[in-house]
Amino acid sequence: MTFAIEALNVEKRYGALQALAGVSLGVAEGEFFGLLGPNGAGKTTLISIIAGLTRASAGTVRVMGADVIKDYRRARRLLGVVPQELVFDPFFTVRETLRIQSGYFGLRNNNAWIDEVIDHLDLGAKADANMRTLSGGMKRRVLVAQALVHRPPVIVLDEPTAGVDVELRQGLWQFIRRLNRDGHTIVLTTHYLEEAEELCDRIAMLKGGKLVALDSTRNLLETFSGLVLRLRLDREALPEGLEAELLCAEGARFALRLRDYAALEQVLHRLRETGVKIWELELEPPDLEEVFLRVMEKH
Amino acid sequence: MGGFTTLLYKEVLRFWKVSFQTVAAPVLTALLYLVVFAYALGDRVRMFEGVSYAQFLVPGLVMMSVLQNAFANGSSSLIQSKISGNLVFMLLPPISYLEFFGAYVLASMCRGLVVGAGVLAVTVWFVDLQLAAPAWVFAFALLGSALLGALGLVAGIWAEKFDQIAAFQNFVILPLTFLSGVFYSIRSLPEVWQTVTHLNPFFYMIDGFRYGFFGVSDASPFASLVVVAVSLLLLSGACLLMLRSGYKLRQ
Numbered sequence: 001m002t003f004a005i006e007a008l009n010v011e012k013r014y015g016a017l018q019a020l021a022g023v024s025l026g027v028a029e030g031e032f033f034g035l036l037g038p039n040g041a042g043k044t045t046l047i048s049i050i051a052g053l054t055r056a057s058a059g060t061v062r063v064m065g066a067d068v069i070k071d072y073r074r075a076r077r078l079l080g081v082v083p084q085e086l087v088f089d090p091f092f093t094v095r096e097t098l099r100i101q102s103g104y105f106g107l108r109n110n111n112a113w114i115d116e117v118i119d120h121l122d123l124g125a126k127a128d129a130n131m132r133t134l135s136g137g138m139k140r141r142v143l144v145a146q147a148l149v150h151r152p153p154v155i156v157l158d159e160p161t162a163g164v165d166v167e168l169r170q171g172l173w174q175f176i177r178r179l180n181r182d183g184h185t186i187v188l189t190t191h192y193l194e195e196a197e198e199l200c201d202r203i204a205m206l207k208g209g210k211l212v213a214l215d216s217t218r219n220l221l222e223t224f225s226g227l228v229l230r231l232r233l234d235r236e237a238l239p240e241g242l243e244a245e246l247l248c249a250e251g252a253r254f255a256l257r258l259r260d261y262a263a264l265e266q267v268l269h270r271l272r273e274t275g276v277k278i279w280e281l282e283l284e285p286p287d288l289e290e291v292f293l294r295v296m297e298k299h
Numbered sequence: 300m301g302g303f304t305t306l307l308y309k310e311v312l313r314f315w316k317v318s319f320q321t322v323a324a325p326v327l328t329a330l331l332y333l334v335v336f337a338y339a340l341g342d343r344v345r346m347f348e349g350v351s352y353a354q355f356l357v358p359g360l361v362m363m364s365v366l367q368n369a370f371a372n373g374s375s376s377l378i379q380s381k382i383s384g385n386l387v388f389m390l391l392p393p394i395s396y397l398e399f400f401g402a403y404v405l406a407s408m409c410r411g412l413v414v415g416a417g418v419l420a421v422t423v424w425f426v427d428l429q430l431a432a433p434a435w436v437f438a439f440a441l442l443g444s445a446l447l448g449a450l451g452l453v454a455g456i457w458a459e460k461f462d463q464i465a466a467f468q469n470f471v472i473l474p475l476t477f478l479s480g481v482f483y484s485i486r487s488l489p490e491v492w493q494t495v496t497h498l499n500p501f502f503y504m505i506d507g508f509r510y511g512f513f514g515v516s517d518a519s520p521f522a523s524l525v526v527v528a529v530s531l532l533l534l535s536g537a538c539l540l541m542l543r544s545g546y547k548l549r550q
Contacts, residue, residue, distance in 0.1 A: 073393035077393055101388060104391075106393070
């Protein structure tokens, strides 16, 4: 099977600092893949190595089977990268920027596709405006357009929604989801875990340059995250013998972490048994933030 | 368009869009040098037989402008791209290091030659010039602009801040051009300074270029051509090695 992205024992050292300590992972074609981790975990370093912006100290990386060093021309044609920083060339307009970017990939007569990308990303009104005059959100859209200008099958987005307002964020995700439905492989890093949970089929978590979790989003949620039960009771003490971990207590309000729904049954049973009355009850389903925190704690 | 032609086009378009600053300003500077030096010293100084000081000065000023602007183009473009971060747009596409080198150096040559042509076009209104051997003029203009274009690229790759480029310009390029015989024939110098000047590669570029106008020079134009060509080869080799290794660009 050809992976859209395949990393094998990738290491990166900057002097004494080990930014990546032997990371191996494979992203399947057509997947929506999330790369998560705290700041300094090595996400951007890994993306830079995939994109050929940084050279790995050891290990190999392939994009659709093309080695990013030995076969860099093919690898780079197959990859579109939206960088994290809001960078632009102040000398050019939006359209010039896109035409130049397209030319870098050796594409002639690409104007029809450029117009389509401009249209999809709602850049039409600003197409002939200088990059300097654009708002941050518009500049972000141009970055996405630049990454798509050569129609790459694999697209990497490094925190594309950092500092982007809600409306634009929604629009951007809609667009990226459509690309994914059309068969593009998407790799995403983000700090917004609810976004990753909603969008990604599979998730890898990095910490300190090491891969600490790699599984489908569903499995991660099931394995690592329990339910959170929030209760308001008729008294300020919980009965003994509850099969749950107390997360916080404030007066008669309690938050309990449950392993699963069976544990809920046990808690309710115990409350009934001890004659405790429930005034309010709320059950929160597992979420990725919880998984993330637990994984990071464990490693 | 291929990656190389697009990068070249982009680099030329970049300086052309701000041509008031990148072309008109250096032309004006050269003209001011001509006015000040030629009028202040014109009657008292004679460098070559049958050549007025103003005539002597013009080829020097033209070549000085070619060299300084060829250096400025690649170095300032690259450092701006590095600092603003938009260099990433040139590093992500499948552009080889040879194409990168070629595009930057050719664009720098283009800026140097456009400014040089501008200086010449403006100064011929004030000074009568002959053209004894035009082939030398073209040869030195092309090689000189390529050499400084490559040097500008090396400086741009190496530098991490704008002031490092400015320091390079003020402490290396400017002294080497001023002390290369733009404003005087080195025959007018004491012997020890003549010897020192012969170690300055800029001297050969200015001197060879001037030979094309007057058929007279301080050094043999053939020797100058060899010095400039060898310098260009060595510097290009060093620059290509830097680019191939990804030095400071892909780290």
